Amino acid sequence: MATPAQLGLQNATSPIMEELIAFHDHALMIIFLISSLVLYIISLMLTTKLTHTSTMNAQEIEMIWTILPAIILIMIALPSLRILYMTDEFNKPYLTLKAIGHQWYWSYEYSDYEDLAFDSYITPTYFLEPGEFRLLEVDNRTTLPMEADIRMLITSQDVLHSWAVPSLGVKTDAIPGRLNQAMLASMRPGLFYGQCSEICGSNHSFMPIVLEFIYFQDFEVWASYLYIV
Amino acid sequence: MAEEMKSKVKNYKTAPFDSRFPNQNQTRNCWQNYLDFHRCEKALNAKGDDVSVCQWYRRVYKSLCPISWVTDWDEQRADGTFPGKI
Numbered sequence: 001m002a003t004p005a006q007l008g009l010q011n012a013t014s015p016i017m018e019e020l021i022a023f024h025d026h027a028l029m030i031i032f033l034i035s036s037l038v039l040y041i042i043s044l045m046l047t048t049k050l051t052h053t054s055t056m057n058a059q060e061i062e063m064i065w066t067i068l069p070a071i072i073l074i075m076i077a078l079p080s081l082r083i084l085y086m087t088d089e090f091n092k093p094y095l096t097l098k099a100i101g102h103q104w105y106w107s108y109e110y111s112d113y114e115d116l117a118f119d120s121y122i123t124p125t126y127f128l129e130p131g132e133f134r135l136l137e138v139d140n141r142t143t144l145p146m147e148a149d150i151r152m153l154i155t156s157q158d159v160l161h162s163w164a165v166p167s168l169g170v171k172t173d174a175i176p177g178r179l180n181q182a183m184l185a186s187m188r189p190g191l192f193y194g195q196c197s198e199i200c201g202s203n204h205s206f207m208p209i210v211l212e213f214i215y216f217q218d219f220e221v222w223a224s225y226l227y228i229v
Numbered sequence: 230m231a232e233e234m235k236s237k238v239k240n241y242k243t244a245p246f247d248s249r250f251p252n253q254n255q256t257r258n259c260w261q262n263y264l265d266f267h268r269c270e271k272a273l274n275a276k277g278d279d280v281s282v283c284q285w286y287r288r289v290y291k292s293l294c295p296i297s298w299v300t301d302w303d304e305q306r307a308d309g310t311f312p313g314k315i
Contacts, residue, residue: 090246092246093245094242095243096292100295112241112243151243151244153255157297172253180255181255182253
């Protein structure tokens with residue numbers, strides 16, 4: 001989850017998010033370098049008494065400042081496309097989880113074997129235990145096995161919502177009448193928080209998502225405690 | 230053939246990748262499997278054959294389709310207002 005005054009991305013929990021963080025650092029470094037260069041040149045131009053008012057052509061420098069940006073853009077595009085195709089890779093999901101957005105809570109369905117389903121409402125601030133996070137905790141966490149490919153199918157029962165968990169690099173719109181697929185995979189156990197990311201009414205800020213990744217064996221035990229809706 | 234189908238259904242984990250629906254929008258995948266199951270069931274019931282071969286479609290649509298969609302469609306079929314052709 002995010003910490004107060006956090007500037008950067010959250011730590012990666014999925015391989016895709018690791019790639020995205022590396023790409024972000026790469027693109028940001030390019031941005032910093034270009035901005036510093038431009039700022040430096042501007043400062044040079046503003047602090048000189050020399051003038052030259054008769055420039056007619058500048059063939060060489062025009063070549064440089066056309067070719068170099070093109071190369072920089074290619075250097076940004078190639079890693080970007082690589083990650084884009086990586087997110088579309090064919091994979092064999094271990095389990096399918098449906099997340100359905102409502103005003104103003106999420107409901108989850110695990111229907112591979114039996115119809116297991118539950119609602120996940122925010123824990124109001126008044127009911128938080130010490131150590132819990134304001135506006136991020138829910139009554140029923142979404143439990144999933146770690147180190148497994150999970151197919152998410154995201155939709156909505158009423159208006160547009162968006163299911164996002166930054167640590168896993170997932171943000172997928174929940175559109176009524178449409179099933180959007182996203183793949184999840186966590187490399188470690190733990191709690192990972194997210195929030196609804198598409199304005200959906202008065203309590204849009206109060207419908208968080210908590211994923212609880214646990215070991216395989218424990219997941220089977222947990223699933224056996226759910227009951228049919 | 231029937232033996233293969235039975236073992237496929239027995240080893241079912243979750244709906245596998247379907248190359249007819251390779252993209253993000255899986256709505257049609259859910260819809261198609263729902264239709265396929267009910268068409269299969271209707272056709273085999275008419276012939277008096279074993280309906281268990283249709284179980285694959287049932288497992289897939291159960292995995293993919295939201296429960297509320299399935300409930301609505303079942304009601305529509307009972308009312309005769311179901312928009313799909315079964």
